[in-house]
Every structure is written in structure tokens, then in C-alpha cells.
Amino acid sequence: MNKRAFSGRVFNPVASAAAGWxxxxxxxxxxxxxxxxxxxxxxxxxxLRAWGQGPLTPLAALAVSAPQVDVAAVxxxxxxxPQQGTTVxxxxxxxxxxxxxxxxxxxxxxxxxxxxxxxxxxxxxxVGDALEEGLVLQSVxxxxxxxxxxxxxxxxxxxxxxxVED
Numbered sequence: 001m002n003k004r005a006f007s008g009r010v011f012n013p014v015a016s017a018a019a020g021w022x023x024x025x026x027x028x029x030x031x032x033x034x035x036x037x038x039x040x041x042x043x044x045x046x047x048l049r050a051w052g053q054g055p056l057t058p059l060a061a062l063a064v065s066a067p068q069v070d071v072a073a074v075x076x077x078x079x080x081x082p083q084q085g086t087t088v089x090x091x092x093x094x095x096x097x098x099x100x101x102x103x104x105x106x107x108x109x110x111x112x113x114x115x116x117x118x119x120x121x122x123x124x125x126x127v128g129d130a131l132e133e134g135l136v137l138q139s140v141x142x143x144x145x146x147x148x149x150x151x152x153x154x155x156x157x158x159x160x161x162x163x164v165e166d
Contacts, residue, residue: 060164068119098131098147100159103140111140115159 101122102114110127117132125137128151138146138155143163146155 098157098159100145100161103143103145103161105140105142113137113140113145113159115145 097118099116099119099122100113101116103111104113105111112124112126114122114124115131115137116122125131127137127139130136131147134149135147135157136149136151138148138151138153140146143161145159145161147157147159148155
């Protein structure tokens, strides 16, 4: 027979659990649980970040032309007074007004160029067509386009396509 000595105490699981939580074990257990929760979330974040990231591919940057500066407007903004009697509008040089974006060269048939004027949207121009009044696309070859007052004759503006870095 299985006989045990009676100690006078009866095991009560509810009372022993309540005594454990109020007996000073609650706060360390809560702190340890929060610590492990934070550690698990941090590890999960870094694993998901490394898993979802692909190889880096460099983007080709376009050459950006410098913005046109109106010297008179800047001088007025800084408090300068206009000089009496002389008011001459100065146009920017032709090279800075035109920006070559792309070329389509066809040997023996001419070609076309994609040219932007005064930071506007670029438009296609065929060889022999007028870009503006008094300015015609004379020729395209390689990485350059030549502009002049007539289809044949000396060119007044030479536009070079900027190199694209790989």
C-alpha cells in the first residue's frame, strides 16, 4: 500500500500560481519576455530586409545643363537700382539655349536629332528641317549635330551628345 504522511497541507494549484506571481517573480518575467520579443522582432526585421533586397544596379545619369541666370533680376532682388538710359535685353549664347538629347544617324540618308530649346520638352528634327527661324539642322554624325542658317554652308552651332557613363 502506498501510504504518505499527512502534512496538513493540501496542494492547491491556483493558490500556488497566484503566490508565485505576486511573490516577486512577475516583473523579472515580464522584462525577460519583453526583451526576447524585441530581440525576435529585430532579428526578423533584418532577415526580411536582407531577403527582400536585390542586387544594386546603377542608373545612367543624364547631363544636366546649368540653369539660365537673369543677371538683371538677381541684381534687382539684391537691391540694385537700374541704370538710367540703357536697357538692352541680352540673349544667352546659342550653345547654351540648345541641348542635344539624342541622335538617329542613317548613313547616306541623313538622320534626325532630338533637341531641347530653352529647357522645354525636346522635339525631333530631321536633317534639313528648320529648328527655329534662321537655324537649320545641317548634319548629324557620330555624337554631334551641326546647326546653321542654311542647309549647306558653314555651321554656327555644334551640339555634342553627352557621354553616358556605365
